[in-house]
Amino acid sequence: MALLDPHSFADASHPFATHVSLTFYLDFATSTILGSALLTLPSPHMGPLTLDTRSLSNLSALDPLSLSPLPFSLSPSNPDPVLGQSLTVSLSSHSSLLLTFSTTPASSALQWLSPAQTSSRSHPFVFTQCQSIHARSIFPCQDTPAARIRFSAKLNLPRPLSAVMAAAHLARRDPAPGEAGPACPDALWCAQDRVVEEFAMNQPIPPYLFAFAAGDIGFRDVGPRTRVYAEGGTAMLDAAAREFAGTEEMIRVGEALFGPYEWERFDLLVLPPSFPYGGMENPRMVFLTPTVIKGDASGAQVVAHELAHSWTGNLITNKTNEDFWLNEGFTTYAERRIVEMVQGEERAALNTGIGWRGLNEEMERFKDNMEFTKLKPKLAGIDPDDVYSQVPYEKGFQFLWRIERQIGRPAFDEFLKKYISTFKFQSIDTETFLEFLKANVPGIENQIDLKLWVEGTGIPPDAMEPVSTIYTKIVSLAKDFNAGRMPREDEVADWHGQEWELYLENVPKAVEASQVAALDARYRLAESRDWEVKVAFLQLAISSGCKEYFGEVEKTLKQVGRMKYLRPLYTALVQGTGRDEEKMLAKRIFAEAHDGYHPIAQGVVESILSKHS
Ligand code: BES
Numbered sequence: 091m092a093l094l095d096p097h098s099f100a101d102a103s104h105p106f107a108t109h110v111s112l113t114f115y116l117d118f119a120t121s122t123i124l125g126s127a128l129l130t131l132p133s134p135h136m137g138p139l140t141l142d143t144r145s146l147s148n149l150s151a152l153d154p155l156s157l158s159p160l161p162f163s164l165s166p167s168n169p170d171p172v173l174g175q176s177l178t179v180s181l182s183s184h185s186s187l188l189l190t191f192s193t194t195p196a197s198s199a200l201q202w203l204s205p206a207q208t209s210s211r212s213h214p215f216v217f218t219q220c221q222s223i224h225a226r227s228i229f230p231c232q233d234t235p236a237a238r239i240r241f242s243a244k245l246n247l248p249r250p251l252s253a254v255m256a257a258a259h260l261a262r263r264d265p266a267p268g269e270a271g272p273a274c275p276d277a278l279w280c281a282q283d284r285v286v287e288e289f290a291m292n293q294p295i296p297p298y299l300f301a302f303a304a305g306d307i308g309f310r311d312v313g314p315r316t317r318v319y320a321e322g323g324t325a326m327l328d329a330a331a332r333e334f335a336g337t338e339e340m341i342r343v344g345e346a347l348f349g350p351y352e353w354e355r356f357d358l359l360v361l362p363p364s365f366p367y368g369g370m371e372n373p374r375m376v377f378l379t380p381t382v383i384k385g386d387a388s389g390a391q392v393v394a395h396e397l398a399h400s401w402t403g404n405l406i407t408n409k410t411n412e413d414f415w416l417n418e419g420f421t422t423y424a425e426r427r428i429v430e431m432v433q434g435e436e437r438a439a440l441n442t443g444i445g446w447r448g449l450n451e452e453m454e455r456f457k458d459n460m461e462f463t464k465l466k467p468k469l470a471g472i473d474p475d476d477v478y479s480q481v482p483y484e485k486g487f488q489f490l491w492r493i494e495r496q497i498g499r500p501a502f503d504e505f506l507k508k509y510i511s512t513f514k515f516q517s518i519d520t521e522t523f524l525e526f527l528k529a530n531v532p533g534i535e536n537q538i539d540l541k542l543w544v545e546g547t548g549i550p551p552d553a554m555e556p557v558s559t560i561y562t563k564i565v566s567l568a569k570d571f572n573a574g575r576m577p578r579e580d581e582v583a584d585w586h587g588q589e590w591e592l593y594l595e596n597v598p599k600a601v602e603a604s605q606v607a608a609l610d611a612r613y614r615l616a617e618s619r620d621w622e623v624k625v626a627f628l629q630l631a632i633s634s635g636c637k638e639y640f641g642e643v644e645k646t647l648k649q650v651g652r653m654k655y656l657r658p659l660y661t662a663l664v665q666g667t668g669r670d671e672e673k674m675l676a677k678r679i680f681a682e683a684h685d686g687y688h689p690i691a692q693g694v695v696e697s698i699l700s701k702h703s
């Protein structure tokens with residue numbers, strides 16, 4: 091057995107499936123899916139084929155033609171908490187195999203929401219989040235980004251709902267008897283109140299990009315290839331359409347910088363507030379948290395990021411999670427280039443500055459675990475969700491920016507375009523990138539310490555804080571706060587959310603409680619409509635001991651499930667010694683908010699609380 095990815099049981103000596111045909115019956119009453127997956131191999135295969143699974147039940151493997159069972163085994167018998175179980179099927183010259191299974195409420199890629207947990211409050215909702223290693227909790231697959239697969243899917247759902255998928259929509263129609271085969275009995279599949287939606291993805295994608303959602307979903311067209319979808323009625327759709335009106339302009343900028351947009355459509359889905367990320371780059375349909383809709387077009391930055399993944403991440407994919415910086419570092423670089431074109435250099439520099447601050451904070455977080463400050467860390471035995479950090483984003487960004495400074499922007503732009511066209515629709519590792527870099531920029535290894543950047547811990551000495559008038563001014567004002575000086579009204583007159591975010595994140599952590607309260611009395615930051623500002627302020631309030639904000643902290647932690655906000659707030663509450671009141675508060679809030687959080691977010695908060703109990 092030869093592993094090719096520390097997060098997958100997939101065997102390097104087995105063929106990768108090239109296509110999967112999925113049949114899903116969505117059962118909202120039990121929060122489960124009854125399903126089948128017909129996997130196609132590139133050629134007939136004799137012997138074992140190993141797939142990843144986690145939290146699936148009622149598994150069986152069948153010969154697709156005769157429907158007779160194929161021998162299979164599951165291992166280890168006690169599922170690995172991170173990897174799950176391998177499913178090994180014995181094939182005798184099969185070029186396809188049919189698997190039937192059901193998901194369970196523990197399937198971590200799925201969040202099932204009751205009507206009360208949605209904005210419309212009238213219909214249930216379900217959505218997927220497969221990155222990094224959750225696809226295996228929906229259907230058995232070779233759940234490694236080294237594998238790329240095309241798929242088709244039939245989703246059977248209650249008629250009042252509709253489904254969307256990161257794939258082309260083919261049809262909405264009545265269920266047909268017999269079509270579900272062994273996945274689901276006709277009595278369920280063809281029941282009166284059911285409908286089938288069909289989709290196909292004809293470009294090969296890594297399994298972590300598999301995505302769908304179903305609920306009471308409406309839409310608005312906002313551009314020639316962009317539609318925003320959302321649940322929650324017309325008010326939400328109107329706000330989303332306004333927020334994302336500039337999307338087509340960004341796609342054009344992306345094409346000018348990085349080459350043709352290869353995915354036809356670029357639609358956006360705004361999810362309910364429990365969505366655990368800011369955005370997820372599912373191909374053809376980006377998934378977004380509703381917290382990006384602020385009414386001031388700043389959600390465009392998150393869209394710029396997810397759009398940038400259309401080239402870096404979705405076209406060129408990291409081979410394993412150890413190469414995750416190839417996805418996120420390149421995308422952060424590409425995002426800032428798009429932002430620079432549509433919002434100007436100052437705005438891009440501000441984003442770089444926020445990132446620089448974040449990178450420095452991660453060095454503090456990982457000071458006893460420097461492995462995770464490497465661009466290419468060793469992740470065997472580690473759950474990628476547990477070590478998710480700004481390092482691949484911001485150290486990766488810094489590395490690329492350093493190369494840009496060395497060779498100049500025109501040469502770097504040409505290099506990027508060539509990199510993308512050379513490796514598109516492939517999954518590559520860091521070494522492949524370095525070889526390509528050295529081949530195309532001769533002598534680069536004598537000018538930049540590539541080994542230090544890729545294998546070293548910490549921040550290399552030739553990384554750089556951005557230089558910009560606004561950025562420098564804000565950082566210096568934040569330092570003044572410690573000396574008791576609050577920014578004057580005229581100094582903040584044209585500040586938007588990101589200026590405040592940068593300011594608050596740069597204020598020294600242990601300031602006087604009275605000073606923090608005075609700042610809020612003047613500028614009303616705890617009530618900001620901008621979640622980044624609100625959370626940055628509340629974090630400061632907690633760490634400086636301002637107990638009068640605990641009510642607002644509780645409200646915030648119960649309103650939203652985006653991990654970018656849960657992580658710092660829970661951490662600020664429980665970190666440090668002698669914070670018994672805060673720790674009790676954190677535990678109570680988590681107990682009460684738990685059911686509303688996504689399973690991935692539940693896991694992350696649990697690990698924060700247990701680390702500090
Ligand atoms: N691909 C990530 C989200 C992700 C990473 C999900 C790892 C699961 C595992 C996405 O592109 C992302 O980076 N989102 C950011 C947006 C931000 C950088 C603009 C987020 O969610 O905050």
Ligand code: ZN
Nearest residue numbers: 395399418421
């Ligand atoms: Zn990203």
